[in-house]
Amino acid sequence: MNRLIIISNRVSAPNQSGAQGGLAVALQAALREYRGIWFGWSGETVESFTGSINFNRAEGVTTATVDLEEQDVDEYYNGYANRTLWPLFHYRIDIAEYERGFAGGYQRVNDRFADTVVPLIEPDDTVWVQDYHLFPLGDALRQRGCRNKIGFFLHIPWPPRRLLATLPEAATLTRTLFAYDVVGFHTEEWLDSFRDYARNELGAVEEEGDVLCLDGRRVKLVVAPIGIDxxxxxxxxxxxxxxxxxxxxxxxxxxxxxxxxxxxxxxxxxxxxxxxxxxxxxxxxxxxxxxxxxxxxxxxxxxxxxxxxxxxxxxxxxxxxxxxxxxxxxxxxxxxxxxxxxxxxxxxxxxxxxxxxxxxxxxxxxxxxxxxxxxxxxxxxxxxxxxxxxxxxxxxxxxxxxxxxxxxxxxxxxxxxxxxxxxxxxxxxxxxxxxxxxxxxxxxxxxxxxxxxxxx
Incomplete structure (x- = not known):
């Protein structure tokens, strides 16, 4: 592998004050192994999205962040990610909220991420997208001509088929994951739930070695439980x-x-x-x-x-x-x-x-x-x-x-x-x-x- 480009919702610099989550520490450890960039939202807001990138390097980790508009945060982060996907994927359909505006904002931010990060990706880079905030990012990158190897890792459970069916755009959202080359899960249970949905709701065909095929795309499914340093x-x-x-x-x-x-x-x-x-x-x-x-x-x-x-x-x-x-x-x-x-x-x-x-x-x-x-x-x-x-x-x-x-x-x-x-x-x-x-x-x-x- 040459460079590793990690993309996630938020970016946490190694010298950031305060306690850091386990995923942040894990990704920093991975980036130290390679030359690469960690790209994502800065956590800050601006009146109008410009795509301007803020670069920082500390303790061997290079970060690249962008600011989002207030509407982006409301619809993409507070809305679709945390009021729709998070409760649903944690089996709480009783508090999941389904709003078209949320879904629209979610797609818009994923498109903005893709537009902004594509110029940073070199032909031999490997791209690793993290978590439920960015399900459609791989598809957005492919639409912009990205032919790199792209992996996706889900850090939350994948819900059973009958629960996921309550999401209005579940089929469309799941189909975007076939833009990735590899999709990873923490446990066999989460992988099995994804495979069950893809086969029975989308018509995906299973090949030997945990490979699913749909519409000419092949995605490898892997179980890789995350650890600590x-x-x-x-x-x-x-x-x-x-x-x-x-x-x-x-x-x-x-x-x-x-x-x-x-x-x-x-x-x-x-x-x-x-x-x-x-x-x-x-x-x-x-x-x-x-x-x-x-x-x-x-x-x-x-x-x-x-x-x-x-x-x-x-x-x-x-x-x-x-x-x-x-x-x-x-x-x-x-x-x-x-x-x-x-x-x-x-x-x-x-x-x-x-x-x-x-x-x-x-x-x-x-x-x-x-x-x-x-x-x-x-x-x-x-x-x-x-x-x-x-x-x-x-x-x-x-x-x-x-x-x-x-x-x-x-x-x-x-x-x-x-x-x-x-x-x-x-x-x-x-x-x-x-x-x-x-x-x-x-x-x-x-x-x-x-x-x-x-x-x-």
Whole structure:
């Protein structure tokens, strides 16, 4: 491979302040392996779209960003991406909104991205498009004469056929994916759902080796579960910020066991169900109440979308009710924090936690689960309680305590099991998970996908 051109909705520079998501860190690691560019929206708005590109280079990563109009953001990002596709692909058709204006804005921004990035793409470059914001981008690039190898990776679940059928333009949207040479998913389940829709709704023909053919185009389907930069995160767990955070958490715990959840404030993360499961535990095991507390870190996101405003209000009310019902003068059951933290600080918090709670209702992967594992002390590791509906369960299921997040009873039982789990069992479970987190890290993920793309 010569250069790698990564295109995503947002671009995160390596020196950007504040905590960065797992995908941002993963893509930066991939770009350091090659000369290349990361292209996307700057996060800023302008009165009129000009296509002017802002270039930046830091820590071996070159970024190229464009500003969008307010209408673009409202229709493409807040609208179609986050009020239509995100809830639908996370099985929440009850809150998905279908507006023609949203769909029009979504296509318009994908066309603008294509117009702007095409001049940056050289004949031998490999193009890698990321996630649901940019489904039609490959087709737009082909229409503008791009003959490069183009891959697409979906970082969220692909919904079952009957759910996707509720999207008015589902067939048109899915058909655009056949402009790519390779389409990647985190799990076999998501790949199977895509294949089922393409075969039964579009008439795609399956060939040997997970290849689908439609209208003269052949697309290779691959399962490539994303990992973390394991070596970097293990090192972060021993850094000065991590040691300080670890000491601070242990001191503030005053001998109690810490449970931690770190999730973007989103209805798909199962935070309301997690709080209710914890409340069930406090009710069923009153003798354990003052022996444990939950630290829930939930940085807000997409605050202009009404469904996200509702989940924040709901969680604030639920945390207040549980604390009001069970707290004592020297103990509060839930510490609920609406802000993000740097990776080093998070690593220290993970290491101090006896239980990591990762219980989304539906998740493409969930890298917090892997970060929690990587941050643990091998001599005295904590226990990961993991939703069976997270993509990470396919890799970490042998070591994690798997739960149905919709069941408060299962959540309560899992917490009790984890608190009482013997050291030897905790070590065995952690070792099984750590082997996977180490072997299938972000470099493995990148190599698995780009190898498939190069073989086309």
């Amino acid at each position: 394991t070596a970097e995160f293990v090192a972060a767990a021993s850094s000065v910020p991590a040691r300080l955070a670890f000491r601070q958490m242990r001191q503030s715990a005053t001998g109690r066991d810490l449970m931690v959840g770190v999730d973007r404030l989103d209805y798909s993360k199962g935070l309301e169900e997690r709080f209710l499961g914890y409340e069930r535990f406090l009710n069923e095991y009153p003798e354990e109440r003052k022996e444990v507390f939950l630290l829930q870190i939930a940085p807000p996101s997409r605050g202009s979308v009404e469904s996200y405003q509702r989940i924040r209000t709901t969680l604030e009310g639920l945390a207040g009710r549980i604390n009001g019902a069970y707290a004592d003068v020297d103990w509060v059951p839930i510490r609920y924090v609406n802000q993000g933290y740097p990776r080093g600080v998070l690593a220290g918090i993970y290491r101090a936690a006896k239980i990591g709670l990762v219980t989304p209702l539906r998740d493409g992967m969930n890298l917090v689960a892997k970060e929690y594992v990587a941050a643990q002390d091998p001599a005295n590791p904590g226990v990961l309680i993991l939703s069976r509906f997270a993509g990470a369960a396919a890799q970490l299921g042998k070591g994690a305590v798997l739960v149905n997040p919709y069941s408060a009873e299962e959540m309560s039982d899992a917490i009790m099991l984890a608190l009482k789990m013997p050291l030897e069992e905790r070590q065995q479970r952690w070792q099984a998970m750590m082997e996977n987190v180490t072997a299938e890290d972000v470099l493995w993920w990148r190599q698995r996908f780009t190898d498939a793309l190069e073989e086309v």
